[in-house]
Amino acid sequence: MESKNGRKGAHAVSIVRKVVGGTEPLTSDVGTIRGDFVLDSYQMADTDGRSVRNLIHASGSPAEAEMEIRHWFSPDEIIGYRHIQEEILYDVNLDGILE
Numbered sequence: 254m255e256s257k258n259g260r261k262g263a264h265a266v267s268i269v270r271k272v273v274g275g276t277e278p279l280t281s282d283v284g285t286i287r288g289d290f291v292l293d294s295y296q297m298a299d300t301d302g303r304s305v306r307n308l309i310h311a312s313g314s315p316a317e318a319e320m321e322i323r324h325w326f327s328p329d330e331i332i333g334y335r336h337i338q339e340e341i342l343y344d345v346n347l348d349g350i351l352e
Contacts, residue, residue: 263342264315273311 262268274285277295281288286309293306312318322331 255303266312273309277305278307
């Protein structure tokens with residue numbers, strides 16, 4: 254997502270997808286959300302004739318995220334905020350000016 258100053262989080266999609274884990278919970282790495290909290294697999298889903306149960310979704314690209322956000326959320330459900338870490342990591346003063 255774009256911040257007030259027009260920049261996006263560095264590697265946001267790839268970092269989030271890494272934390273979330275692979276699409277099949279069974280083969281997701283330990284330490285990921287799907288790997289630690291979901292016990293489903295493609296095999297179980299096929300046996301039961303259903304889709305894989307997942308705890309979390311992560312978009313594959315910024316464009317996909319924009320489309321999905323518009324589909325699932327109304328504008329009043331979207332909240333903009335900034336963390337102090339943003340100021341430290343991206344060297345931006347509190348007034349939004351790059352140093």
